[in-house]
Amino acid sequence: MTVTETVADAEVSASPAVNPRFVRRLMRRPLAVVCLAYLAILVLIAVVAPMLMPHVGTDRAGDLGTALHGPSAAHPLGVDSLGRDVLQRLLVGTRVTLVGVVEAMAVVLALGIPIGLVAGYVGGKIDRAITWLADLVLSLPAIILVIVVLSVFPQSVTAAMVTLGVLAAPGLVRVVRAATLPVREQLYVAAARVSGMSRTYIITRHVLPRVMGPIVVQASLLAAAALLVQTGLAFLSLIAAPPEPSWGGMVADGVGALFQQPWLIWPPGLAIALTVLAFGLLGDAVRDAGTEGWSAKSALPLGDKRRGAPKRASAVVPASTDDSLLSVRDLTVSYATPTGPIRAIDGVTFDIARGETVGVVGESGCGKTTTALAVIALLGGGGRIDSGHVLFDGRDLAALSESELQAVRGSEIGYVSQEPMVALDPAFRIGWQLAEAVRINTGMSRAKAKRRAVELLEQVQLPEPHLVARRYPHELSGGMAQRVVVARALAGEPKLLIADEPTTALDVTIQVEILDLMRTLQRDRGMAIMLVTHDLGVVADMCDRVVVMYAGQVAERAGVKELFGNPHHPYTRALLASNPHNQHSSAVLPTIPGAVPMPGSWPQGCHFQSRCAHATDQCGSGNIPLLQIGALHEARCLYAHQIEGA
Template sequence: MTDVAVNPPPAAESPRFVKRLLRRRLALACLAYLAIVVLVAIVAPILLPDAAGQQAGDLALVRQGPSAEHLLGTDTLGRDVLTRLLVGTQVTILGVVEGLLVTALLGVPLGLLAGYFGGRVDRAVMWGADIFLSIPAIVVVLMVLSVFRQSMLAGMITFGVLVSPALMRVVRSAVLPIRNELYISAARVAGLSRTYILTRHVLPRVAGPIVVQLSLLGALALLVQTGLAFLGLLVEAPAPSWGGMVADGAKVIVLDPWLIWPPGIAIAASILVFGLLGDSVRDAMTEAWASPVARRRVSNSKAGESREDPERTGSEALLSIRGLAVSFRRPGGSAVQVVRDAELDIKHGEVLGVVGESGCGKSATAMAVLGLLPSGGAIDGGSILFEGRDLASLNENELHDIRGRGIGLVSQEPMVAFDPTYRVGWQIGEVVRCHHGSRMSRQAVKDYVLELLRQVNLPDPASVARRYPHELSGGMAQRVAIARALAGEPKLLIADEPTTALDVTVQAEILDLLRTLRAERRMAILLITHDWGVVADICDRAVVLYAGEVVEQAALGPIVAEPLHPYTRALLATNPQGRHTGRFLPTIPGTVPRPDEWPQGCHFRTRCDLSTPQCAAQPVELEEIGDERKTRCIHHHVLRK
């Protein structure tokens, strides 16, 4: 089953960052000003080599105002003010660059690490930042300059170290919400390294706050540099600097107030430009993207098409979970268990459906398999055997080797699983390069990306690869997400409600696609859903979860025809598919209890019509009933027909 676009429009070209920035006149003016300042800093000392060491000028022209011969007048020693202002630009700008460079080299990496890793790393970095922020920076700078006299390098390095925690905290705050976004988890599942994710996905997203903060710190660095030069601590006379020129003018401000204006205006204008440029860069990076173009689709699928049962590679399970327990730690410190004694098996080439209401622990179980539990989550016990390796005992580096190549993930919200700042073709390509890069050329990677897009039945793969995520419809985005999950050629694909956000037609197309991929690749699929129609359409077996426990598992036919747990029976009864119009749809009374409110004994007993005092006596164990069939109900014999 494929999507056929009717007159698809060309992909909209979102302007690059530089183009968006250069469209702003204010940004152009600021960049032009800084370019002129940098050019002057480089060229002036070359063209005017004698100005830096000039002790005195024409003493007959002391403190002269602006004239044709001296455009900005002369100073107290008869030297040309314009010449000294131009030559002094170099030392002033050099001090600002030194301070900003040290600040960025310390603040950005440490902020990224603290925000992304959290935990002990975050506490250690923030503890150090708090200590440095409590130190009076200017006092320490003065102490350093008392040891390293007239050393601008020592002074500005000290300044950069002491103000880097301010940048560090901004970066950390910007990274914290990003690390929990789905596309970061998708990148980790795809097998991308943490260094790659930090530099290519996290850093570009926080570049705006970094640039704005650096612009403010640049203005601060300029003030500090000129202030220290004003005190004569950085630049030794007679070498010119903007701060030194202000100091010279301040000595004779009563006799000649003009001398403080040229360097003062240069300092004020530069500080203003730093602030305005930071705002322009921030606005350019967060500029709204064009809204996606709606597209119409026609379907050429055949209703009721039977699914193909691929040949099994053997009876040994590809993934086997036994006694899995997952808990999350509360802010107060206590832990709450959300999954208890979970058990399931999935064979090579098999499609296993995991069914249950929201809050039953389906996604927590899947994330435990991938080692991607949210912050505070932990595996308390049990084993997760994948090809004989216990994933629950592996460290992050070992899990990294399995994600993407061994196990892939497709989420229910594909739009947020992609980085909005990169084209989807590039994002698939990075997964290909991660797993096959050493053996594939750049052109081969591009060709493989297009082949993956063809395999998921996308028309005009080249056009789709050039699009940004917001330019895709829901069905196209889900197909692209599947293509990326397939880039590492995984043996197991975890599909977490992949059709929930899609309309009925597109839902059927995605299920047909998964069925085809399973047959062609002999790939196992763990399908998480709450829809029995989806389970019946594609799954071989089903596992039913309720309140953190597996309550029943069996082959699809028996579990539908003769459910052996009251919850399974209730779920099947509430399924709207196949119901006659006009009849009331049964509902399950009550709601799924919160993990900290699970009933004693059977978790379903408070909503069950078969409940007896025996159900509350003790926890009910998962009992094997027949061949490859299990249930967690002591009254299962009552449910047999």
């Protein structure tokens, strides 16, 4: 027998931990409640029935005068070929059947979970040895080996099911290993290692809860498979020898009397089918309930299924300037929460011309990354575009379907994420990941895509690109990984590159190299760049224009020289004053008091008023518009015209 290996959930699922919230989510699903109730009744029957009817397991024959009679008042499920009550044997036989499933699952879980966690987390030679051994065991004919064991231990349910558990465990090992690999690369796992936590503690407290989703689903499938194997062996009289009742043995009795009384196969057959179905449905329900805690809220309107947003009414799309490649107009984004939608972006507007670099700056929590993700419609966690337009090369991306957006992402708009190690799949080599991006976005053959992947690695100035293509992400340094992410973003020859903190966590030398690389690629390809950053030094070095964001709004828009030389918003002035690049003495670096207000707690009027030295009562009433300072300079401040000088 081959146990099906399910790795569709190898992407890390949320942990269905046993906590009140999870239980409430699970109990809101009627199907889960029905499955739990059914399995609970079976367990109760398995415990109580043999104690109430001890004679059922020893009677070799009953009233032969009533043999093969159908259901009646005295015998609700009829009588078998030896005059024994079918209902009583079905109830008592539940214990043998469930005990066999429990024994097999105990072995599978005891072997599969820890070995899979060790293989995925430790890696190296241990991972290769475990994977080789798992493949070897999976290649063995399970049923034949179980029968061989039964020839040594005749009629032993325990021996048969323990053997089955050992042979099925490698399937779970591979699922757990695949789910553990990406979790091992998470920053919080690295932080736990740096903090001095033991490997055992990290695996049990940080990794295991994150991989419980795939484990639950696989365990439900394995439980159903174990039930089928147990009943199959009982059908063949290899375990649970007569007169001991079992569901599989009752099916065999029914088949033997099929022409005299076909009803006899129905009671045990239905019990087997319903139990297998209950295991499978309960596993899916537990997975969905666990996922519901972190996935996009299903309660959102269903109009736009790609982002959970309702279809917005048709509106006149504003025209962009002739040289604009990207024009964002009055973009508003909100996120679904248990208490209702919370606005994260409020009326953001800016343009990016062809071949231009525009920097989007601000503190953490100001909405920079959300704006970048909204442009390519990759808002997660219940995010949706409420209003506004994202005009790219004459098309409104906010109105496109998912299939139409898929044609834009990668081929026309590239994206470089904040953390390269998160953006790269740890289970595949660099060359394969780049080749797949090339093949999907350009339609090249696999052979040409492989050659193009090496060319991309060479273009981003990685030494020995052929060797780099054969490496896994964990074998690269941070600077090399960032170059690989840039190469993948360029795989489809995009017109616009969105770079979200491309130099975060890199040392100064590597930062300069990455910025020089982006500048060179832009010059050679004529790309436009949307650079999301909080480093004003990078903005001054790279950008043509700047969009300063604060608490979901555009605080100021201007050219680099105008903004650095003559800022008109108090927040921009505070950012420039706190820039360490401007400090040439030992004086204490100025800081901005307070913190960026969280979405949902923005103040009325000016969002910066609580931290602004120029704030008055008038700043707290009504919406503050963007005031025109110059031809290409705007600031969202009532006193913008009175604020001059850096």
